[in-house]
Amino acid sequence: MxxxxxxxxxxxxxxxxxxxxxxxxGCAINPATGQGNLVLMTENRELEIGKEEHEKVLASMRVMEDEALNAYVTEVGQRVAATSHRPDLEYTFTVIDSPEINAFALPGGYVYINRGLLLYLKSEDELAAVLAHEIGHITARHAIQQQARGRLANTAATVGGVVAAVATGSGYIGSELAQIGSIWAAAGVSGFGRENELEADSLGAEYLRNAGYNPRAMIDVLSVLKNQEDFNVRVAQRQPTYHGLFTTHPRNDIRLQQAVAQAGTVDDAQLRESDPSVFRQQIDGLPFGENTVRTGDRNRYYQDLLSYTMVFPDQWEIRETPTTVQASAADGSASIRVEAQRMQESKEPRLFIRENLGIEDLQRSEALSQYRLLGYTGTHTNESGHHERVAAIYLGPRVFVFRAQVTDPEKVDELDRLLLSSIRTFRAIQMNERAGSTGLQVRYVQVTTGFDWAALAARSPISQYPEETLRLLNGYYPIGTPEPGEWIKILQ
Missing domain, CATH: 1.20.5 (Single alpha-helices involved in coiled-coils or other helix-helix interfaces)
Structure with missing residues (x-):
């Protein structure tokens, strides 16, 4: 022994x-930095996750239908991505029809920018800077690193409509992420922490220089975002939106200045000769705020009498009565029925399903929290022997009961995910939707001699903080005046 x-x-x-x-x-070489990182995922799996999550985004968030705008953003993004450390990825750039000032990325080459952020940018260089920052997150595999460290598990708790790190007064971002149900998208929106954000800025500045854009545009964009934060905190009493960024990432941060400076400078001979009118043409006419046009939003259903709306799967047939609606797949493989009942007593949605609907054997059960509405959902086998997803969501004095049935036993998992995604889109109709208003649009005009912000604000259709809003749109917040002949944005 x-x-x-x-x-x-x-x-x-x-x-x-x-x-x-x-x-x-578990240690892999970071393709962007050349350093070792803790990564527990192959690149092939990273690409698979990106594709899966991208499909969720497209199914759950409204994409701008402006083909010219999408083509323009894609052209700029591809130009920057081609100079990155991972040029062989198949990058996809998508403009989300959301008023929130935000952008995010998914693993594998998927980049998203909201319409709301586009409106506050002033040039193609600034657009390229936003896309370059998100590309930096992808090339450095920041989301994959977080997953390896277990941080995405914490992010999972935010999916479902809360998303505390980025939720605004309207809860808009949180409800968007609730529709996606993706911890990867939630991580991208809420940010990756100070070190990763600085690294994405440094990489982005390098990619900008390589593509012929001015690396200083990275700081210009952060100035735009910082002005928004200053305004929101001082006047509107809202929280920062873009990446929850400025708690760790101030505009005058010395390390940020150094990171951008390390990218080097681009002399006039190397700079792209981008035509400013091309950028203006893409922004001119875009909706400002909520886009309330009811057309083109997939298979969105509005129930004006009961004041709710939701999105049913594409090409499903919809039949309605005053208190119910049913949508069915063309091949009969699945259907979903929504019924409104007046609440007789206050109880948790989970107990409503058990006690009022008599369903005690729920599987895959989970709480729902979307658009500031509370609910509960789960699956069981119904009396007909079919898989059925049941949900109860409270809206005003009513409880809305969802009975979503799958009759094709070979597609249970696939169709159940589709049905749950549809249930997650349920929300109250907003006031401007009820009125059918198309809202305000951004228009460009040239400044004349004697220009005055107060005078322009007095003629503006904006009801709250018109001068501050116009200054923010044009990069003159809180002070400054454009020169005669300069193009500025107004709202009509």
């Missing part, structure tokens, strides 16, 4: 070898 000390040393050596092997397996 070996002495105890020898046995102990042997065990320690074996344990050390196992830990070293595990470290080697």
């Amino acid at each position: 070996k002495p105890f000390a020898v046995v102990g040393k042997t065990k320690i050596a074996i344990l050390g070898a196992l830990l070293a092997a595990a470290s080697l397996q």
Whole structure:
């Protein structure tokens, strides 16, 4: 028998070898920085996740239908991505029809920018800077690193409509993410922390320079976003939106200045000769605020009498009565029925399903929290022997009961995910939707001699903070006046 000390040393050596092997397996070289990172995922799996989550985004968030705008953003994004550390990825750029000032990225090459952020940018260089920052997150695999460290598990708690790190007064971002139900998208929107954000800025500035854009545009964009934060905190009493960024990422941050400076400068001969009128042409006429046009939003249903709306799966047939609506797949493989009932007593949605609907064997159950509405959902086998997803959501004095049935046993999982995604789009109709208003649009005009912000604000259709809003749109917040002949944005 070996002495105890020898046995102990042997065990320690074996344990050390196992830990070293595990470290080697989990450590991968960051393609952007050349440093080792803890990564527990192959690139192929990263690409698979990106594709899966991108499909969720497209199914759950409204995409701008302006083909020219999407083509323009894609052209700029591809130009920047081609100079990145991962140029061989198949990058996809998507403009989301959302008023929130935000952008985010998913693993594998998927970049999203909201219409609301586009409106506050002043040039193609600034657009390129936003896209370059998001590309930096992708090339450095920041989301994958967070997943390896277990941080995405914490993010999962925010999906479902809260998203506290980025929720605004309207809860708009939170409800968008609730529709997606994606911890990856939630992580992208809420940000990756100070170190990763600085790294994305540094990489983005490098990509800007390589593509012929001015790296200083990265700081210009952050000035735009910082002005928004200053206004929201001082006047509107709202929280920052873009990446929850400025709690760790101030505009005058020395490390930020150094990161951008390290990218180098671009002399006039190297700078792209982008035509400012091209950028103006793409922004001119875009909706400002909520886009309340009811057309083109997939298979969105409005129930004006009961004041709710939701999106049913594409091409499903919809039949309605004054208190119910049913949507069915053309092949009869699945259907969803929504019924409104007046609440007789106050109780949790979970208990309503158990006690009022008599369903006690729910599986895959979870609480719902979307658009400031509370609910509960789960699955069971109904009396007909079919898979059925049941949900109860409270809106005003009513409880809305969802009975979503799948009759094709070979597509249960696929169709159940589709039905749950549809249930997650349920919300109250907003006041401007009820009125059918198309809202305000951004228009460009040239400044004349004697221009005055107060005079322009007095003629503006904006009801709250008109001068501050116009200054923010044009990069003159809180002070400053444009020169005669300069193009500025107004709202009509």
